[in-house]
Amino acid sequence: MFRPALPIRTARLTLRSITLDDLDDVHAWQCRSDVVRWMYGAEPRTREQSRASVLAMSGEDVLRAxxxxxxxxxATDAGVVGIVELVWRSELNRAAELGYVFHPDHGGRGLATEAATAVMDWGFSEFDLHRIYARCHSRNGASARLMTRLGMRQEAHHVESYLHRGEWADQLVxxxxxxEWRIRAAAAGRRSSGSR
Structure with a gap:
């Protein structure tokens, strides 16, 4: 059983388990078509659908298998601005998939990068992962840019690999x-210590 010591604190965020108290914040982005447009099979959710989603996510606080x-x-002082997740894809290959959703009103400030970095740090250092990957629709430029900022390299462009809203869609991996993560972290540490 693998569970990070929560909360994980970053410069501007507190990463913690989701609770039913977060329903209003989560529903604020789950009801938006501009947020769910790139998600696989997702449609804007009603409040009751968001409630079911929050209840499901509240149980996703440990990796057992x-x-x-x-x-x-x-979370910030303003409430929950997004979620970040790590899906355990292979025990043998020590691989996991990164996912994230953030409210667009909080975009452009690096919060998603900050949250994903913290979860990836835990995944590599505490969970002993060998590889973390992430996927997105080929037209989801914001997600692709985030993955690049995290130091991830594009490994694949799958052409018409899945049905998305009734049309064949390309997927980037x-x-x-x-x-690579450790080298990147060491270089970032040198940059920050050298700038003092």
Whole structure:
């Protein structure tokens, strides 16, 4: 059983388990068509659908077996602004998939990058992952840019690989290895210590 020591604190965020108290914040983005447009099979949710989603996510706070999902709320003083998740895809290959959803009103400030970085740090250092990957619709430029900022490289462009809203869609796959993450973290540490 693998569970991070919560909460995880970053410079501007507290990453913690989701609770039913977060329903209003989560529903605020789950009801928006501009947020769910790139999600697989997702439609804007009613409040009751968001309530069911929050209840499901509140139980995703530990990784016991392949397929389990760790979902954390990214909270500021203003409330929960997004979620970040890590899905355990392979025990043998020590691989996990990164996912995230943030309210657009909080975009452009690096909060998603900050949250994803913290979860990836835990995944590589505490959960001993070898590889973390993430996927997005080929036209979801914001998600692709986020993966690039995280140091992930684009490994694949799957042409018409899945049905999305009744049309064949291309999918981009990005990934980073633990060794690459450690090199990147060491370089970032040198930059920050050298700027003092």
């Amino acid at each position: 392949e397929g389990d999902c760790l979902t954390l709320a990214a 990005f990934a980073i290895l633990a060794a």
